Amino acid sequence: MHRRERSENLKNNIKYLIKSRGETQLSLCNSSGLTRTTIYNILEGKVVNVQHATVRKISDFFGVSYEEIETIDFEEKEIIDSSISPQGNMNPAAVPVIKESLVVQSLDKRIGELATIYPLTYYFGTSFNLIGVLLENEIRGMNEPGDLLIVQKGVASSDKEKLVYDKLTGKMFITHEVDAGSDRVCVIGDIIEERFNGLQR
Structure with a gap:
């Protein structure tokens, strides 16, 4: 997957996770130790190569997989997860x-x-x-x-x-x-x- 695709996924997932988990950009910054500028630049699509350490801090904050936050669409995935049986292949x-x-x-x-x-x-x-x-x-x-x-x-x-x-x-x-x-x-x-x-x- 190209870097641009990964950064697009990361951007969309951060927006979705902030909204669906009842968080804010500020709470994400405060808890992950990242600056507001860093988050803003990612959400505005101004960075293509987001540092691994930054991605890890964001994924840890939301309690999701480091690899998945850049490669899958969480909104789509959670809609599918909520419509299948709990015994299905769900992420914990x-x-x-x-x-x-x-x-x-x-x-x-x-x-x-x-x-x-x-x-x-x-x-x-x-x-x-x-x-x-x-x-x-x-x-x-x-x-x-x-x-x-x-x-x-x-x-x-x-x-x-x-x-x-x-x-x-x-x-x-x-x-x-x-x-x-x-x-x-x-x-x-x-x-x-x-x-x-x-x-x-």
Whole structure:
């Protein structure tokens, strides 16, 4: 594939990934350590030969493959992925694994930033904005310390169990119903998957 084609793919993928992941050019710059000029020049098509280190920083930020960000069309690929069975040939999403005690203070950080700070696990599916919550305390009758909950951050749909933080007790719990008017609880997000202790990988 020619350099011009690769840089065109890179440009289109950055635009699509910023939009689809709820990021901004600024968050990409801040978390990847790249300058706004660098990102601007790529998005305006002013550079044909983008340095490998730059491409790697961008792909790491979005949790996607270094090779694929220059060679495939992510928008097209994700449309196809979301219309086939989850058992199909999907690329896993990189999910930062955060200890229970650090989750609440991490909620205002973007996934791309969290992925550079915390260890990663991978999730096969079409969800986005995912974090892994590594439990340090038992959730009575549900989960033990060491269990990993894959949570879609900030989302609260009606049909899924939610991971919720009780500010008064400082403990996490799982519920279907959340009182939207309550200041006492903080909704971490919808639970997408549970991985029980010892089955992390």
